[in-house]
Amino acid sequence: MNGGPNCGKIFSVIKLNKQKFRYVELVKELSLTDFKLKYQGSFLGYLWSLAKPLMLFAILYIVFTKFLRIGGNIPHYALYLLTGVVFWMFFAETTATSVTSIVAKGDLIRKIYFPRIVLVVSGAATSMLTFLLNFLAVMFFVLVNGVPVGFRALLLPIILIEFLILVVGVGFFLSSLFVKYRDITHIWEIVLQGAFYGTPILYPLTMVPAPYNKLLLLSPVAQIIQDARYLLISTDSATAFKLLPLKFVWIPYTLPIIIFLLGYQIFNRSAAKFAEEV
Amino acid sequence: MAKKINTQIEKPEEESDIAVKVEGVSKVFKIPHERHTSLKSAALNLFNKREFEIFNALKDVSFEVNKGEFLGIIGKNGSGKSTLLKILAGIYVPDAGKITINGKLSPFLELGVGFNPALTGRENIFLGGTILGLTRKQVEEKYDDIVKFSELEEFIDMKLKNYSSGMHVRLAFALSINVHAEILLMDEVLSVGDSNFQQKCIDKFEEYKRDGKTVLLVTHDIGAVRQYCDRAILLRKGKVVCVDTAEKVADKYIYENFEDEEATGLNEDAGKIIPGKNAKIAITGVSFLDEKKAPRNVFQAGENITVRVSFENKANIDKANFALGLYASGGQYLFGVNTILDKIDSSEAIKKGFFDINFVKPVLNSGTYYIKASIAKNGFSQGSIYSYVDRSQDFRVMSRTNSEGLLSLEYHWGGSEPRLSR
Numbered sequence: 001m002n003g004g005p006n007c008g009k010i011f012s013v014i015k016l017n018k019q020k021f022r023y024v025e026l027v028k029e030l031s032l033t034d035f036k037l038k039y040q041g042s043f044l045g046y047l048w049s050l051a052k053p054l055m056l057f058a059i060l061y062i063v064f065t066k067f068l069r070i071g072g073n074i075p076h077y078a079l080y081l082l083t084g085v086v087f088w089m090f091f092a093e094t095t096a097t098s099v100t101s102i103v104a105k106g107d108l109i110r111k112i113y114f115p116r117i118v119l120v121v122s123g124a125a126t127s128m129l130t131f132l133l134n135f136l137a138v139m140f141f142v143l144v145n146g147v148p149v150g151f152r153a154l155l156l157p158i159i160l161i162e163f164l165i166l167v168v169g170v171g172f173f174l175s176s177l178f179v180k181y182r183d184i185t186h187i188w189e190i191v192l193q194g195a196f197y198g199t200p201i202l203y204p205l206t207m208v209p210a211p212y213n214k215l216l217l218l219s220p221v222a223q224i225i226q227d228a229r230y231l232l233i234s235t236d237s238a239t240a241f242k243l244l245p246l247k248f249v250w251i252p253y254t255l256p257i258i259i260f261l262l263g264y265q266i267f268n269r270s271a272a273k274f275a276e277e278v
Numbered sequence: 279m280a281k282k283i284n285t286q287i288e289k290p291e292e293e294s295d296i297a298v299k300v301e302g303v304s305k306v307f308k309i310p311h312e313r314h315t316s317l318k319s320a321a322l323n324l325f326n327k328r329e330f331e332i333f334n335a336l337k338d339v340s341f342e343v344n345k346g347e348f349l350g351i352i353g354k355n356g357s358g359k360s361t362l363l364k365i366l367a368g369i370y371v372p373d374a375g376k377i378t379i380n381g382k383l384s385p386f387l388e389l390g391v392g393f394n395p396a397l398t399g400r401e402n403i404f405l406g407g408t409i410l411g412l413t414r415k416q417v418e419e420k421y422d423d424i425v426k427f428s429e430l431e432e433f434i435d436m437k438l439k440n441y442s443s444g445m446h447v448r449l450a451f452a453l454s455i456n457v458h459a460e461i462l463l464m465d466e467v468l469s470v471g472d473s474n475f476q477q478k479c480i481d482k483f484e485e486y487k488r489d490g491k492t493v494l495l496v497t498h499d500i501g502a503v504r505q506y507c508d509r510a511i512l513l514r515k516g517k518v519v520c521v522d523t524a525e526k527v528a529d530k531y532i533y534e535n536f537e538d539e540e541a542t543g544l545n546e547d548a549g550k551i552i553p554g555k556n557a558k559i560a561i562t563g564v565s566f567l568d569e570k571k572a573p574r575n576v577f578q579a580g581e582n583i584t585v586r587v588s589f590e591n592k593a594n595i596d597k598a599n600f601a602l603g604l605y606a607s608g609g610q611y612l613f614g615v616n617t618i619l620d621k622i623d624s625s626e627a628i629k630k631g632f633f634d635i636n637f638v639k640p641v642l643n644s645g646t647y648y649i650k651a652s653i654a655k656n657g658f659s660q661g662s663i664y665s666y667v668d669r670s671q672d673f674r675v676m677s678r679t680n681s682e683g684l685l686s687l688e689y690h691w692g693g694s695e696p697r698l699s700r
Contacts, residue, residue, distance in 0.1 A: 022411055029408040037396055108392055112409060113368035113385040183317045272371040275364070276307065 026118050031125035038126070049130045050137055057085045060202055074204055079142055079233050084201035086134045087225045091167060092192050094127035098171030099178045099185045106278035116271040117264075120171045128164060135160075142232060152231050159231065163224050166256035172263030176270045179277050195219075200226065205238040217243055223252035294380055297461050297492040298343040298366065303375030305336040305361055305516075335361040336372070337516045345381070345460075346490035350503035350524055352531050353513035359496045362513070363387055363463050366494065381460035381492065386410055388465055390450030395439035399430055399449055402438050406450070410457045420456045428452035448475060455482055461492045500528045525678075532676060533576065557664055558593035559628075559653045564670035567634075579677035579686045580639050587651045588632040589665065598624055598664065599654045600633050606684050607646035607672060618656060643686040644677040 039045035061081055064070045074080060101123040102109070102116065109116065142149065178184040199222045205213050216222050223240045230237035240252050309331040336358045343349045351359045364370045366377065367385055392409035393402045403424055407417035425434055428448045438446065483506055486493055497503060503510050503524050510527035512519040512534075520530055565573050567584040577583055585602065601616035615635070617624050627633040649670040655662035677686055 022413060025413045026408050029405055029414065033394065033397070033401070033405050036401075037394070040396060108409070110369065111386060111388050111391045114409070114411075181317050187317075275369045 023115055023118055026114060027122045027125060030118065030122035031129065034122065034126040035129050046130070046133060050134055053082075053086045053089045053134060054137075056089070057082050060085065064202060070203060070207070075236070076145065076147060076233050077204075079138075079145060079147065080204070080229055080237075081202065082138055082141060083229050083232065084199075084225050086131070086138055087163070087228060088196065088199065088201050088221070090127060090131040090134070090163070091221055092196070094124055094131075094167045095170045095174060096185075096188060096192065097127065098123050098167075099174045099188055101171065102175045102179055102274055103278055109275050109278055116274055117172075117267065120175050120267070121168060124164065124168045124171055127167075138232075147233055149232070152235075156228065156231050159224055159227050162220070162253070162256050165260045166220050166224070169256060169260030169263040172267040173259070176263075176267045176274075179270065179274060195221065198222075200238075205243075213238065214243055214245075214248075218248070218251050218255075220252045220255045295345050296342050297345045297347070297379070297381050298494070299376075299378040299380075300342070300362075300366075301340050301376045301378075303336055303339045303362075303365060303372045303377060304334070305358075305365060305370060305372050307333040307335050309333055334516050336365070339375070339513075339516070339518050341511055341518065341521050343461075343492055343494065345492055347509065348487065348493045348495065348507045350507035350510035350527070351494060351496045351513065352498070352500065352503055352510055352527065353519075354535070356515075357513040358516040359513055360387070360465055361516075363465055363494065363496050367463055379461065382458070383461045384410075384454075384457060384459035384463055386454070387463055389447060389454055393438060393446075393450065396437060398437050399434040399441070402449065403453055406453050407457070410454065412457060424449075424452045424456050427455070444475070451475070451479070459491075461494070462486065463494050463496075465496045466498070500531060504528050529676075529678060558591075558595050559598060559664040560590045560592060561651060561653060561665040561667050562588045562590055564588075564649050564651055564667055566671075566673045574673075575671065576674045576676065579643060579675050579679075580641075583637045583640055583673070585635050585637070585649055585651075586632050587649075587653075587667075589653060591628060591631065595664075596625055596628060598628060599656055600624055600627070601652045601654065602635055603650040604637075605648050605650060605669075607648065610684065612647075612684065614650075640675075641686050642675045643681060643684055644675060645684060646672045646674050648672050 039048070042048060044051070057078075061078055064081070065077065098120055101119050105119050109119075174184055174188060198216060199219060200208070200216060205216065205222075205226065208216060217226065217238075217240045226237050226239045230239045240249055244251075339358075339362060341349075351362060353359050361370060364387065365372050366379070367383070367387060369387075390406070392406050394405060397405060403421060404414065404417050407420075408414065412420075425431055428445075428451070430445060430449055430452075433441065433445060438449075441449070483493075487506070493506075495502070495507060507524040509521065510524045511521045512527045512531050514534070519534075520527055522530075565586050565588070566575060566577070567586055568574050568577065569582050571584070587600065587602065599616055599618045601614070603614035604612045606612055617633075624633070650668060651670065652666040653664045655664065675686075679686075
């Protein structure tokens with residue numbers, strides 16, 4: 001008879017997982033629908049999502065190699081820049097749209113129960129889909145340029161997962177705060193504007209003088225971009241591992257997890273009241 | 279730390295006859311007087327005590343629903359019906375109390391939740407179905423049934439924004455009935471769609487009944503509660519007034535509504551007193567009294583009603599003709615008498631300042647009625663009328679029976695026991 005309650009417990013865990021799985025389906029359906037809707041009716045469809053970073057890249061490339069002549073002496077500067085721009089745009093767009101992810105679906109929240117987290121995750125998943133397609137485009141340019149891709153590129157998925165954790169974590173923060181404080185959307189725009197220049201996207205980190213380059217690398221976004229360049233393009237990329245002293249190197253890598261967990265906490269605490277406040 | 283909320287939604291392991299158990303559930307909405315939706319105002323008011331309007335949407339609500347039971351939830355607007363349903367669905371979290379749900383619960387209250395107008399009918403079935411908790415595979419299995427039930431085969435690849443509202447509702451209903459749940463929550467679903475569609479709803483309702491599903495139905499339609507619900511609960515200002523058979527609760531609800539209307543005053547134009555040319559006596563009011571001589575405006579069918587006409591005798595007249603007519607609210611003349619024809623001596627009444635007429639067990643059915651009253655010298659020619667009330671305040675009669683019409687008569691269907699239609 002001792003096995004009885006235990007068996008029940010195991011059974012209920014399985015049932016719970018089945019329940020959770022249902023919500024995975026919901027994330028899938030919502031994000032695919034959003035993806036479809038985003039490009040519905042436009043002639044070029046998804047290509048617009050590729051065109052945006054490519055345009056920005058083209059402008060920056062001309063300005064920085066032809067006018068300012070900064071990137072000229074860096075090998076594969078174009079790819080450097082392209083990687084940075086694609087990664088940055090994913091971060092900026094996903095977090096900016098995540099701000100309103102709860103409020104925009106207020107109608108749904110007031111009428112039906114499902115874990116509210118689904119909305120943030122599915123929003124991030126939609127952007128991730130676009131990002132992965134853009135990333136394939138970057139890969140294509142990498143191969144066309146004849147960059148020797150080493151086995152270290154196999155580590156890229158780890159970086160991408162770290163990136164996703166960071167983006168979703170920030171999304172938790174922003175979306176739950178926005179329900180109460182509608183200033184968040186403007187504040188975040190300004191933060192992004194500053195962060196664009198505080199992240200080594202346009203300029204190589206090697207050009208930044210000593211204490212500042214280390215400081216910049218404490219940001220997980222900078223670390224992710226530098227690591228991606230290292231893994232994909234050139235081992236010259238100044239990564240956190242190379243630049244930061246050992247006692248600080250864990251900071252950018254663990255920050256996404258800390259942000260995710262904290263954001264999750266805050267989100268869950270306020271989620272119960274979303275239906276009333278939204 | 280946020281305060282711990284002592285609320286849990288439990289799923290009991292053992293089999294039980296109870297589908298839903300609600301114990302002491304309360305819900306408070308804090309409505310800030312001036313909502314701080316920006317950081318600036320929040321910062322400026324950081325040290326001020328924030329003022330809230332406390333709205334007790336639900337206060338210590340407890341009830342149980344048995345498996346296979348249809349429970350109606352009725353009450354006026356703002357009584358907490360929808361809040362209760364939203365708490366059961368998990369949309370709101372209660373501030374106190376415990377909810378036990380035993381069985382698969384439908385998580386939605388309304389039709390067409392999550393539909394997107396920019397998508398086609400087909401795409402919306404998949405999107406809506408997943409939001410209602412189905413997997414894509416389950417939607418695929420039921421897809422044909424859903425389309426067939428909605429009768430939208432030709433339009434299924436059309437975008438939802440091009441649907442008529444009727445088509446929209448049909449699609450939503452077809453989808454929602456294919457989400458299999460043991461306990462269903464419904465908020466005013468019966469009030470949508472055309473009569474053809476409502477018949478479909480009713481058929482589905484009866485099917486649910488046969489299948490032994492548990493339904494919690496929020497509605498204003500007392501007829502639906504009487505017809506489909508086994509029991510009902512009546513909410514008033516967030517509190518449970520009563521939980522009883524649907525019949526009794528429906529009666530109570532109607533009676534309460536009447537009483538509320540009584541308090542607010544029914545008919546502002548009514549009761550206007552028209553002085554005659556010869557206004558030596560002026561009517562000052564018409565009131566309705568029950569057996570205890572307490573003024574009321576609502577009576578049960580068959581209850582004795584006393585009509586009292588008060589007046590002021592300005593010229594110390596010692597004799598007059600009192601006349602009174604009973605009318606239905608539609609203006610039908612039902613009954614009329616006067617003291618001269620009845621050879622009643624009015625000299626006693628004239629000293630008291632009012633006259634009464636008692637209707638003994640009136641045969642009035644459910645409805646609204648009023649009085650015309652006049653005081654005259656003798657006849658009712660223009661010159662002889664002292665004072666005149668064309669339409670008094672309304673009074674209402676409510677009956678518990680199914681009979682229609684103005685009269686509540688004793689009757690029997692050939693051979694059976696005689697019955698009174700009250």
